[in-house]
Amino acid sequence: MGIISRLFGTAPNKEAQQPEHAVLVEIPLSNNEFGLDQERSQIQELTDQMDAAINEAGVGEFDGDEFGDGICTLYMYGPDADRLLAVIDSILRSDEIFRGAKVTKRYGQASDPKAREEHIEY
16 A cells, blocks of 8 residues: 555555556448448447446446448447457347458557557458
């Protein structure tokens, strides 16, 4: 326990010490812009399921999506990229919209040039 912790009776924030891993999912859309309304609605429904699953499992957070240039990218963060992907894997495999999606698991901060990455195609 550090001096501040001893003085004020607080423990160090363990969460701040954990590395931030990421799972990024790039979904190809049917056109070179923002996809069709139906695609965006379908992805929204499935990302709601991902968000709920991630929260229920307590493995991190679903941080949102980005549409453009014919791709939708989903952003998820937590202390363990493998656990994050394990929680959403069944959702990724449950719908044709994810066929051809590219998943990146990043083990470390985006700012860390030494952070290892793994790439998976669905």
